[in-house]
Amino acid sequence: MTQPINNNETPKTPDTPKELKDAVVAVLEEKGAKDIVVLDMTEKSSIADYFVVATGKNVSNVRALSEHLEEKLEEQGVFAARKEGLTDARWVVVDYNSVIVHIFNGDTRDFYSLETLWK
Numbered sequence: 001m002t003q004p005i006n007n008n009e010t011p012k013t014p015d016t017p018k019e020l021k022d023a024v025v026a027v028l029e030e031k032g033a034k035d036i037v038v039l040d041m042t043e044k045s046s047i048a049d050y051f052v053v054a055t056g057k058n059v060s061n062v063r064a065l066s067e068h069l070e071e072k073l074e075e076q077g078v079f080a081a082r083k084e085g086l087t088d089a090r091w092v093v094v095d096y097n098s099v100i101v102h103i104f105n106g107d108t109r110d111f112y113s114l115e116t117l118w119k
Contacts, residue, residue, distance in 0.1 A: 031069070047100065052102070
């Protein structure tokens with residue numbers, strides 16, 4: 001886990017995919033995301049090193065989680081390459097190249113079941 005950030009210090013930029021994954025998880029936990037799962041994709045796909053999957057309580061919460069994640073990572077000098085799904089906010093994908101974050105509402109996460117798909 002990443003250490004709490006002193007507001008007087010500039011946050012350290014994650015240098016490796018593992019550090020970025022850890023920073024993503026810490027931010028999502030801080031904002032109250034549920035059922036956070038990290039999938040190591042290094043042996044399964046060339047798309048990314050990690051998928052981080054999390055659940056928000058509802059559409060508003062999914063949107064808030066993704067916006068909070070982007071804000072906090074931008075403070076650390078990390079910017080999303082792409083993002084999709086904010087309009088409907090049932091499944092938001094935030095792509096940080098080596099780490100792809102999937103934030104679902106509960107029904108959509110159950111339906112797509114990424115954890116099962118990538119086992």
